[in-house]
Amino acid sequence: MPKSRKKTNKYESVKSKKPAVNASKGVSEVDSLRAEIIVLQKQVNILQAISEITAKDFKLSDILDRFLSTVMDATSSEAGSILLVEKHTNALYFASAKGGKASQIKKFKLAIGEGVAGWVAQTGKPMITPDAAADKRHTTRFDKNLKYKTRNIMCAPLKFDHDILGVIEMLNKKKGKAFDNRDLETLLIFTPYISAIVKNAGLLTDNKEKIERLEHLMGITEYVNSTLELDILLDKMLAASTHMLQAEAGSILLLERDELVFASATGAQKETIKNIRVPIGEGIAGWVAREDRSVLVADAQNDPRFFKKADEKTTFKTRSIIAVPLKTKQRLVGVMEVINKKGGDFFNEDDKNLLEALANQAAVAIENAKLYTETQDMFMNTIKCLAETIDKKDNYTRHHSDGVTTYSMEIGKALGIPDAELKELKIAALFHDIGKIGVDESILRKPAKLTEQEFLEIKKHPDEGANILEPIPQLKDILPVIRHHHERFDGNGYPAGLIGEDIPMHSRIISIADTLDAMLTDRPYRKGLPLETCIQEIQHCSGTQFDPEIVAVAIKAIKKYFSKKVKK
Amino acid sequence: MPKSRKKTNKYESVKSKKPAVNASKGVSEVDSLRAEIIVLQKQVNILQAISEITAKDFKLSDILDRFLSTVMDATSSEAGSILLVEKHTNALYFASAKGGKASQIKKFKLAIGEGVAGWVAQTGKPMITPDAAADKRHTTRFDKNLKYKTRNIMCAPLKFDHDILGVIEMLNKKKGKAFDNRDLETLLIFTPYISAIVKNAGLLTDNKEKIERLEHLMGITEYVNSTLELDILLDKMLAASTHMLQAEAGSILLLERDELVFASATGAQKETIKNIRVPIGEGIAGWVAREDRSVLVADAQNDPRFFKKADEKTTFKTRSIIAVPLKTKQRLVGVMEVINKKGGDFFNEDDKNLLEALANQAAVAIENAKLYTETQDMFMNTIKCLAETIDKKDNYTRHHSDGVTTYSMEIGKALGIPDAELKELKIAALFHDIGKIGVDESILRKPAKLTEQEFLEIKKHPDEGANILEPIPQLKDILPVIRHHHERFDGNGYPAGLIGEDIPMHSRIISIADTLDAMLTDRPYRKGLPLETCIQEIQHCSGTQFDPEIVAVAIKAIKKYFSKKVKK
The missing domain is CATH 3.30.450.40 (GAF domain)
Structure with a gap:
């Protein structure tokens, strides 16, 4: 674009310190000096105006509006706008607009290179278009859309170091005149200040966003780690x-x-x-x-x-x-x-x-959750495995612990027991017969009726189970549950003969689950009983062997569990 | 301080737009206008200078230095400084200093209220001190310390909105003159710009520090959670x-x-x-x-x-x-x-x-670590407890698993096995005899020599142990360790007759620990053997029953362990 470059070079003289009015001969020296003073005074006034805007608040839109008004006054422009480069889209948006169709123009964006403002943003050079209609770079998009007549344009880039941050554009010099070099000189007084403020505001906004994002991340981190x-x-x-x-x-x-x-x-x-x-x-x-x-x-x-x-x-x-x-x-x-x-x-x-x-x-x-979940699964799997191994000592009760655990959990959930306690119930149910580890297999597997001595031996297993697990501090809450899972609600159970709610709640649950599994399971001398019979028997023992309140919930939960199982 | 207030009120006229030179009568109009132009031109030059500083970089110290030089030129000052309020101490420090004893003054600080600069920072009012010696507010601390003669002072606050950010101070007008209102007017042109830049730099620094801190915190969070x-x-x-x-x-x-x-x-x-x-x-x-x-x-x-x-x-x-x-x-x-x-x-x-x-x-x-540690302790305690319960089936080997585990860990550590693998070794050692759960107590406790049939029964326990734990996916790596802990290095062991390094390394460790514990422990028919005898026996079996490389390390580790134990 050699033509435009020529034009712009001309504007470099704009910054020359030589008073421009000296060029005019033929007027008296006093008039000339007075004219000079008016121009200088105007520029000093701009300094005053800028300083008033500068050292106040940092709300960018207000500052830009005030700058724009001041520039429009100083250059006698009908309309004006400050366009800034949008970070993500790299398009120019109207950050401030005054005069003309200002209220409507803000919805538009301009591509870099589009129109006079786009050209200035692209080249980084200021320019004056004395006749917009004759300048190919002028876009008619806005005039057509907004029914506005752009006669002439003056436009300068907003630069910080070598970055182009945006463009300031003045439209239609008042009283039908065109913009001249003096106007551009005035405009260029402002641009470093506007640029510095835009740059600063951008940095501050970036930082604030970054801080907000980091704080948000810290919050999320705490939340997910919980x-x-x-x-x-x-x-x-x-x-x-x-x-x-x-x-x-x-x-x-x-x-x-x-x-x-x-x-x-x-x-x-x-x-x-x-x-x-x-x-x-x-x-x-x-x-x-x-x-x-x-x-x-x-x-x-x-x-x-x-x-x-x-x-x-x-x-x-x-x-x-x-x-x-x-x-x-x-x-x-x-x-x-x-x-x-x-x-x-x-x-x-x-x-x-x-x-x-x-x-x-x-x-x-x-990673942490996986490690934890794995450790927990390892624990649960291990005690399940060992419980099953002990179950195997007794030929009749293979998978007994597993069954008791399943029914206990169904009853526990139906009772609304919270998750942390359900975990304890599960461990207690899996371990409820751990005490049988010490009972002789000949007794456990005896097909005939046990002697009184043998029965006394068997009756030791709840105490024995609690004793085995006693050294484990993490399981101290489940010891009484294991110790008392053979108590009866009416006090006729063992080992302590506890009555009613003196029996730990989890023991009362396991007691029902234990009986249910025993009845449902095949024995060498009889087939497992039908579910309906088992439920009737549990109902029959409500208030004597079992806690009636738990029985009521348990029967519903068991029925629901088996109806789901059948469907599968 | 009524006196000073009066003085300051006078300076309010400084901002009046009326050209100051008009006050001088008696000169020709042209001279008067020319003088006016010189003053205005000087102010416009300041505008130019400021704009050049403004829209460049943001390194605060450079900007302040350049501002200070420009102000000193414009006001013909011998020396000058920009003092800023320090956040934590609330004292004034020299952010920039030029002329006079500038290089030495930066080590000093000034309390708010101390000296003329301190007074200006406290009151927020600009002032001129035509004769420093006569002004009580002037502090002689710096002059004495630095051997400098302060004749007169001009000083203005750096304010942003209502905050006092610091002070700019000019010392000793050149050519022996004193500062006048015109100088103060010039100084006050600069202060809003300096203030805005100081304020901005402060905000940016604060934000950057906050971002660094948050990023650091994120890093620490990741690190501690690891x-x-x-x-x-x-x-x-x-x-x-x-x-x-x-x-x-x-x-x-x-x-x-x-x-x-x-x-x-x-x-x-x-x-x-x-x-x-x-x-x-x-x-x-x-x-x-x-x-x-x-x-x-x-x-x-x-x-x-x-x-x-x-x-x-x-x-x-x-x-x-x-x-x-x-x-x-x-x-x-x-x-x-x-x-x-x-x-x-x-x-x-x-x-x-x-x-x-x-x-x-x-x-x-x-919280997470506690929960995890607790779950892990629960697991370890539980398997330790169960291992001991199984040990008890055999009257001779009470605490056997515990002993084997202790010795295995000592040997493992001495071999430099990493922590995660040591954990597996520990589990395997605790569980190495878990298969005995299925062996009849009458065989385990038999005081006489076992029949061949009984010995075959006993020899099942390593396989049996691995089978019991097989359903636990988290323990799959320890199954072969348990299965082969009775193999011999020369291939004459059971159940598989594996030879040398075909035997899992952890099995080779447990094998030594197992023999050591058996020899050390009292039996009904003999006392436990002395440590020295046990070690000799292990040494004797190096290369036949045991891996010679492990024996070498194991003997040292065991000796060290027992010598520490004796000291305790």
Whole structure:
């Protein structure tokens, strides 16, 4: 654009310190000096105006409005606007506009290079267009849309160091005149100040956003770390991530051996999608796992990496995705995806960075939860295994502990026992016959009626069980449950003959479950009894052997359990 | 101070737009106009100078230096300085100084109210002191110290909205003159710009510090959450906190029932202080726990809340403390303290806030670690208990599993086996005889020599043990260890007759530990053998029954273990 460059070079003289009025001859020296003073005084007034705007508050829009008014006054412009570069889109938006069709113009944006303002933003050079209609760079889009007649234009870039932050544009010099070099000189007095303020405001806004985001992340970190139960953790994490990124949906895939497995998902497809396996390298999540880096996919349907299986199983339509690897310092744990920004927007780089920052913390939390869950499973599996081993000593009661545990849990849940206590009930139920470890197999397996001595031997097992587990501080609450699981509600049980509510509640539950399992199970001398008979027998013993209040709930819970089991 | 107020009121005329030179009569109009132009042109030049400084970089010290030079030129000052209010101390420090004794003055600070600059900072009013010696507000401290002669002073506040950010001070007008109103007018052109830049720089610095702190916190959070082992976690947490706050020492107290117990401490007193109990309400930590809020104690020795017991036990002298409650959403977990800022400084509110922010995350991590540690202890205690119960079936081997486990761990550690594998070795050692659960007690307890049939029965226990634990996925790696703990290095063992390194390494360790415990233990028909004899026997069987490489390490480890035990 050699033509325009020429024009701009001319404007460099604008900054010359030589009083411009000296150029005019033919007027008296006094008039000339007076004219000079008026111009200088005007510039000093600008200094005053700028200083008043500068050292007050930092609300950018107010400052820009005040600057714009002052510049319009100083340059006798009909209308004016300050356009700033929008970070994500790189387009120019109207940060401030006054005069003309100001109220309507704010909804428009301008591409860099579009119109005179776009040209100035692109080249970084100020310019005057004395006749807009004759300048090819002028866009008629706004005039047509807003029914406004742009006669002439003066426009300067807002630069900080070498960055172009935006453009200030004046339209239509008043009284039908055109803008001249003197006007541009005035305009250029202002631009460094506006630029500095825009730059500063941008930095402050960036920092504030960063602080808010970090504080939010700290909150989320605390929130997700507040549980070690893996399933709950994953659900919490996904809820926090999708909320934070305003995503329609999300999912977490965990690495299991060499595959990714959907471990948690939000929304309607939650259950459908769970346990779908994705090989490393397949689909977007698989790609992320293989490449070990995050990805922002604007248009998933047209991305060859997109794994359509998940969508096919549901009615969900994936538009855009951010997927980030979940990794600790040591290893890849899985992949987290968020899908479809709400309101039809696309995800951007900031969203991706945010999810990445969360992912580090999430990976650590997942590792912890997995470790905890595994330890807990190991414990439960081990005591289940050992209980079964002890069950096997007695030929009749193979899987007895398992049955008692299942029924106890059903009854416990129906009674509304909280989760932490249910865990204790489970351990007690699995261990209720642990004391039989010391009873001779010849007695346990004896097909004939036991002698009184043998029965006394058997009756030792609740005490014996509690004694075995006594050294374990973590199990101290379940000792009485084991010790008293053969008590009767009417006080005729053993070993202590406790009555009614003196018997631990969990013992009263296990007592019912124990009897139920014994009745249901085949014995060498009889088949297991039908469920209906067992329930009748339990009902019959309500208030004598069993706690009547628990019996009422237990019978409903047991019926429900078996009707579900039959359906399966 | 009525006198000074009068003086300052006079300066309000400084801002009047009326050209000051009009006051001078008796000169020709042209001369008068020319003088006017020179003044205005000078002010416009200032505008130019300011704009050049404004829209460049943001390094505050450079900008202040350039502003100061420009102002000194414009006001013909010999020396000048920009003093800013220091956040924590509220004193004025020299952010920029030029001319005179500039290089030396930067080490000094000025109290608000001290000297002319201090007076201006206090009142927020500009002033001229035509004769410094005659003005009582002038401090002679700097002149005396630096051997400088201050003749006259001009000074203006740097204000943003209503905040006083600092002061700009000019000393000694050149050519022996004094500063006049015109000079002050010039100075006051600059102050709004300097103020705005100082304010902005302050905001940016604050934000940057906040961002750094938050990012640091995120890093620490990830770091401390990277373990669930409580002891390691507490040590990591304390290391991170003391490092972050530049503290000489620190400690974490955990709430146990109704008392605080020192669970971790840094520095030399680490072991001495551990397990000291502090009642709620006693000492600074006790106060924090009771009041449920953090505290910053500048002078601990003179604070009645300070609990001197800890210092008395050590040679450590506590100067200042920050103590914060460690609490989750649900409950108080403990208290964290950091002690004595390095370099003799005191802790400040920022330090306290930082520790508070970390405390939330720390409390959650501690809760998790406690839960995990408890679950793991529960598991270990349970299998230990059950192993002992099985040991009891055999009258000779009471505590056998415990002994085998202890010796296996000593050997394993001496071999340099990593922690995670040691845990597996421990489980395998505790469970190595679990298969005996199915062996008849009459065989186990038989005092006479076993029949071949009975011996075959006994020899089933390694296989049987592995079979019992087989359904537990978390224990799959220890199954072969249990199955092969009766193999011999020469291939003459059972059940599989494996040879040499085909036998799992952990089995080879347990094999030695098993034999050692059997030899050491009393039997009805003989006393336990002396350690020396046992070791000779193990040495004797090196290469036949046992892996010679492990024997070499094992014998050293066992000797070391028993010599330590004797000392205790």
